[in-house]
Amino acid sequence: MNPEISQLATAIDATWVMVSAILVIFMQAGFALLETGSTRMKNAGHVAGKTVLTFGICSLAFWALGFGLTFGDGNSFIGLSGFFFDGTEEQAAAAFSSLSFSTIPVGIKFLFQLGFVGVSLAIAWGGFAERAKLSVYFVFSVLFTILIYPVVGHWVWGGGWLAALGMQDFAGSTVVHLQGALAALAATILLKPRIGKYNKNGTSNLIPGHNQVYTVLGVIILWIGWFGFNAGSTLGSTSGFFGYVALTTNLAAAAGAVAALAISWIVMGKADIPSMLNGVLAALVAITASCAYVDPWAAVVIGAVSGILTFYTSIYFDRRGIDDPVFAFSVHGIAGIWGTLSTGLFATPELVEKVAVGSPGLFYGGGLHQLGVQALGLAGTIVYVLAVSFIVLGIMKAVMGLRVTEEEEVVGLDISEHGGYGYPELLHDSKKGHYEGGGASAISSHSVS
Amino acid sequence: MKAVGPLQSPLIPSHNREQIISQVLTIQELAILHRESFDLPVLAASFAFPGFSDQLNDAHDLFIRRCLELCIEEMNASGYGLPPAPFAFLLFGSGGRREQTLFSDQDNGLLYEIPAQADEQGELQIVGYFARLGQLAVRRLSEVGYPPCIGNVLCSNERWNRPLEGWREMFAEWHSQPTWENIRYLLLAGDARMIIGDPALFASWRASYLQLFVEHPSLISRCVSNTLHHRVPLGFFGRIVTEVNGQYQGAIHIKNGLYLPFVNCIRLWSLAQGISATHSLDRLDALRQQGIWNKELCEEVFQHFQQAVYFRLLAATHWQEDLFESSCYVSISNLSKNEVSALKQAMKQALDLHKMTASFAKGAV
Numbered sequence: 001m002n003p004e005i006s007q008l009a010t011a012i013d014a015t016w017v018m019v020s021a022i023l024v025i026f027m028q029a030g031f032a033l034l035e036t037g038s039t040r041m042k043n044a045g046h047v048a049g050k051t052v053l054t055f056g057i058c059s060l061a062f063w064a065l066g067f068g069l070t071f072g073d074g075n076s077f078i079g080l081s082g083f084f085f086d087g088t089e090e091q092a093a094a095a096f097s098s099l100s101f102s103t104i105p106v107g108i109k110f111l112f113q114l115g116f117v118g119v120s121l122a123i124a125w126g127g128f129a130e131r132a133k134l135s136v137y138f139v140f141s142v143l144f145t146i147l148i149y150p151v152v153g154h155w156v157w158g159g160g161w162l163a164a165l166g167m168q169d170f171a172g173s174t175v176v177h178l179q180g181a182l183a184a185l186a187a188t189i190l191l192k193p194r195i196g197k198y199n200k201n202g203t204s205n206l207i208p209g210h211n212q213v214y215t216v217l218g219v220i221i222l223w224i225g226w227f228g229f230n231a232g233s234t235l236g237s238t239s240g241f242f243g244y245v246a247l248t249t250n251l252a253a254a255a256g257a258v259a260a261l262a263i264s265w266i267v268m269g270k271a272d273i274p275s276m277l278n279g280v281l282a283a284l285v286a287i288t289a290s291c292a293y294v295d296p297w298a299a300v301v302i303g304a305v306s307g308i309l310t311f312y313t314s315i316y317f318d319r320r321g322i323d324d325p326v327f328a329f330s331v332h333g334i335a336g337i338w339g340t341l342s343t344g345l346f347a348t349p350e351l352v353e354k355v356a357v358g359s360p361g362l363f364y365g366g367g368l369h370q371l372g373v374q375a376l377g378l379a380g381t382i383v384y385v386l387a388v389s390f391i392v393l394g395i396m397k398a399v400m401g402l403r404v405t406e407e408e409e410v411v412g413l414d415i416s417e418h419g420g421y422g423y424p425e426l427l428h429d430s431k432k433g434h435y436e437g438g439g440a441s442a443i444s445s446h447s448v449s
Numbered sequence: 450m451k452a453v454g455p456l457q458s459p460l461i462p463s464h465n466r467e468q469i470i471s472q473v474l475t476i477q478e479l480a481i482l483h484r485e486s487f488d489l490p491v492l493a494a495s496f497a498f499p500g501f502s503d504q505l506n507d508a509h510d511l512f513i514r515r516c517l518e519l520c521i522e523e524m525n526a527s528g529y530g531l532p533p534a535p536f537a538f539l540l541f542g543s544g545g546r547r548e549q550t551l552f553s554d555q556d557n558g559l560l561y562e563i564p565a566q567a568d569e570q571g572e573l574q575i576v577g578y579f580a581r582l583g584q585l586a587v588r589r590l591s592e593v594g595y596p597p598c599i600g601n602v603l604c605s606n607e608r609w610n611r612p613l614e615g616w617r618e619m620f621a622e623w624h625s626q627p628t629w630e631n632i633r634y635l636l637l638a639g640d641a642r643m644i645i646g647d648p649a650l651f652a653s654w655r656a657s658y659l660q661l662f663v664e665h666p667s668l669i670s671r672c673v674s675n676t677l678h679h680r681v682p683l684g685f686f687g688r689i690v691t692e693v694n695g696q697y698q699g700a701i702h703i704k705n706g707l708y709l710p711f712v713n714c715i716r717l718w719s720l721a722q723g724i725s726a727t728h729s730l731d732r733l734d735a736l737r738q739q740g741i742w743n744k745e746l747c748e749e750v751f752q753h754f755q756q757a758v759y760f761r762l763l764a765a766t767h768w769q770e771d772l773f774e775s776s777c778y779v780s781i782s783n784l785s786k787n788e789v790s791a792l793k794q795a796m797k798q799a800l801d802l803h804k805m806t807a808s809f810a811k812g813a814v
Contacts, residue, residue, distance in 0.1 A: 199695075199696050201696070203694075203695060203696055203697075203698040203699075204694055204695075204698065205694060205695050205696070206693075206694035206695060266684055266685045266688070267684070267688075267690070267693075268690060268693050269680070269682050269684050269690030315693060318694075319698075
C-alpha cells in the first residue's frame with residue numbers, strides 16, 4: 001500500500017470513529033430523556049440538567065487524569081502516564097501504547113473513550129435519582145472518573161492484567177456498563193429508598209415515571225447511539241467489520257424488546273412498555289461485550305435472555321428493598337454480567353481470530369477457559385468497583401451527606417436544588433407554597449408588595 | 450338453586466336481630482350495633498358456611514331499612530312531614546343483588562310518583578321532599594357504616610333521584626345515546642331492588658326498564674364491551690396474574706378479577722331474556738328454567754360463583770386494615786393449595802363465560 005492510500009484509509013477510519021464518538025456522546029441525550037421520563041415531574045429539570053453538568057465535569061477529569069490512568073502506560077493495575085492530555089501524537093507515542101494498534105488521531109481516540117466513561121457515569125446516576133444532593137454529583141463525577149472507571153478500564157483495555165489474560169469485552173459490558181451499575185447499586189443502597197417507595201408491610205409501590213414518551217425517545221436515541229458504541233469500537237471502518245458488529249448489536253436489541261414485552265405480558269398480564277424498554281437496553285448492554293465475537297443467532301439468544309433476566313431481576317431487587325429508580329443495576333449490571341459471560345459461551349473461532357483477543361467459547365469447542373477468564377474478570381470488577389464505591393460514597397455520606405432533606409425530597413429537587421421547576425406552568429400554582437419558600441424570584445416578587 | 454344454609458352460626462345478630470334492629474331509635478345506636486354486628490374476627494370463621502352470604506345480606510337489609518325509616522322520621526320531626534307521594538328506595542350494585550360483603554358502600558337511588566292531579570307547587574314540594582330525603586339518607590347511611598359510592602351512584606344525586614317519568618326519560622336517553630357511561634348506568638339499574646317503598650311503583654319502574662330490552666334487542670350487544678370490561682387475571686399456562694407492585698403485591702383484585710365477570714355475564718344474559726331477578730343465583734336459576742343455559746353449565750357456574758363469593762368474603766381477612774379497598778384483594782400466599790386450585794377453576798369458568806357472552810353478542814349463539 002503506498003502512502004497516499006494508507007492516509008486515505010486512516011482518514012476514513014478516523015471519520016468513522018469521530019462519527020462514533022459523536023454518537024456515543026449523543027447517548028447523553030438518550031440517558032437524559034430516559035432518566036427524566038422514568039422519574040417524577042417535580043425532579044425533571046434536575047434529572048435532565050445534571051446530565052449536562054456531570055458530563056462536563058467528567059470531561060475535565062478524564063482529560064486531566066482519567067485518560068492517562070485508563071490507557072496510559074503503567075503497570076498491570078493502572079496507567080501512570082499521559083496526564084493532562086495534550087492531543088499530540090508525540091504524547092500518544094510516549095504514553096499510550098495500549099492505543100497504538102489504531103492509526104487514527106489520538107484526539108479522536110480520546111473523544112471516543114470520553115464518550116464511554118460518560119456513559120458509565122450516566123448509568124451510575126440512575127442509583128442516585130430523585131434524592132441525592134446536587135453537590136454529590138459534583139464530587140462523585142470526579143471520583144468516579146479518576147478512581148473507579150480507569151482501574152477496570154486499564155485492566156481490560158489499557159494493557160492491564162485482564163487484557164493479558166485475553167478477557168473479551170469488545171465495547172464494554174463490564175468496563176462501561178457493569179462499572180456504572182455497581183456504582184449505582186452502592187449509591188442506591190447507601191441513599192436508601194425514596195420516600196413512599198415501601199409500605200409498612202414491606203411491599204414496594206410503583207413510582208411511575210412522568211413521561212413515557214421521553215423514556216421511549218431516550219431508548220431510541222440510545223439504541224442508535226449504540227451503533228457508535230459497539231460498531232465504533234472496531235476503531236476503523238476500512239475492514240468493513242463494523243457492519244457485522246452493527247448487525248449483531250441490532251439483532252440483540254430487537255430480541256430484547258420482543259422477549260421483555262412478552263415476559264411482562266405473561267407475568268403481569270399486561271404488555272408493559274417500561275419493561276420492554278429495559279429489555280432493549282439490557283440486550284444492548286449484553287451484546288456490547290460479545291458483538292464482535294458471536295454469530296447472529298447467538299446475538300438473538302443473548303438479547304432475548306437479557307430481556308427476560310432484566311425483567312425478573314428488576315422485580316427481585318425491588319422486592320429486596322433496593323430502590324433503584326431506573327433499574328440501573330438490573331439493566332446494566334445483571335445484563336452486563338450476562339453479556340460478559342456470553343462471549344465465553346458463544347464466541348466463534350473465526351471471529352476470535354479476527355478480533356485477536358482471547359479464545360473461542362464453550363459452545364464452539366473452546367472449553368471452559370474463556371468462560372473462566374470472563375468470570376474472573378467479572379469477579380475482579382465486582383469486588384473492586386463495589387468496594388471503592390462503598391468507600392468513596394461512605395466517606396461522602398459521613399462528610400457531606402448524600403441525601404437531600406425529607407422536605408426537599410417531597411417538594412422535588414427542581415425547586416430544592418435549583419430554585420425553579422422544570423415544568424413551571426404545571427407545578428407553580430399547585431405547589432405555590434413550596435415555590436414561594438424555595439425560589440428566590442418568587443420571594444422577591446412577594447417582597448415588593 | 451340458591452343455597453340456603455341451616456345456619457345457626459355465631460353470625461350477625463342471630464335470632465332476634467330483626468326485633469333488636471327495628472327497636473333502635475337513633476342513628477348513633479344503629480351505627481354501634483352495625484359495628485358490633487359486622488365484626489370481622491368473629492365472623493371470619495363462618496365465611497365458608499353455606500348460606501352465610503344470605504344471612505349477611507338479610508342483616509344489611511335490616512340495617513339499611515331501619516336507617517331509612519329513621520330518616521323518614523327525622524324528616525317528619527324536622528317539619529317536612531311524611532313522604533308526600535308513593536316512593537321506592539332502590540339499592541343498586543351488590544346491595545341490589547343481595548351480594549354485599551362485610552364492607553359495602555352505598556349504591557342507591559330514589560323513585561317516586563308525582564300524582565297526575567298535582568299542580569306545579571305540589572310537584573315542587575314532592576321533588577323537594579325527596580331531594581332532601583335523598584341527601585339525608587346518604588348522610589345517615591354513611592354514619593351507620595355504609596360509605597358513599599365514589600362513583601356518586603347515590604340518591605343524593607339528581608340522576609338517581611327522580612319521579613317515575615323522569616326515570617323513563619332517562620332510560621330513553623340511555624338507549625338513544627348508548628355511550629359507554631350511559632350503558633354503565635343502564636346495567637347498574639338492572640340490579641335495582643326496592644328496600645322500602647311502594648311495590649307497585651317499583652314494579653312499574655321495573656317493567657319500563659325491562660321493556661327497553663324487549664323493544665330494542667340490539668341494546669344487548671351495546672352492553673357487551675361494558676360487561677366484559679373487567680379482565681380475569683389468569684395468564685398463560687393457567688398462571689394467576691397477581692399485582693406486581695404496591696400494597697397488594699402478590700394479590701388479585703377478587704371483585705374485578707373474578708366476582709364481577711360472573712355477575713356481569715349472568716346479568717347480561719338475564720336482561721336479554723327479560724328476567725327480573727337481581728340475585729345472580731336467582732338469575733342463574735331462571736336461565737336454567739328457561740333453557741337458555743343447560744343444567745350442567747348452570748351447576749358449574751353455580752359452584753364457581755359460590756367460590757367467588759367465598760373468596761370475596763375471605764379477602765377482608767387477608768389484610769390488617771379493614772378498609773373498603775383492601776377487602777377487594779385476595780392474597781394468593783394466604784390461600785391453601787386447594788383454595789388456589791378452586792380459584793383457578795373459577796377463573797377459567799369466568800373466562801369461558803366471557804367468551805360465551807362475546808359470542809352471544811355477535812349472534813353466534
